[in-house]
Amino acid sequence: MSHHSPLFYGRTEREESMIRSSEVVFLIQRQDVLNCAAEMGIPAEDVTDDIIDLVRKGVQFGLECWTDVVKEALSMSLKS
Secondary structure (H helix, E strand, O other): OOOOOHHHOOOOHHHHHHOOHHHOOOOOOHHHHHHHHHHOOOOHHHOOHHHHHHHHHHHHHHOOOHHHHHHHHHHHHHHO
């Protein structure tokens, strides 16, 4: 079982590879991290694979309550 994203909880590696982009609600790619680094004045060459891994872990930690965020977004969207 994969554990790196709520989208993939309970799915096998094969199932992960079959998920279409239309099913993805939120995705941060390496280039997004590099764009943020550039905005912060950090050269792309300073953003190593180890740094990307640390960013990935930080984002995962920050999104532990992703279901609450989704529920609030749904509530707000349905009210408008």
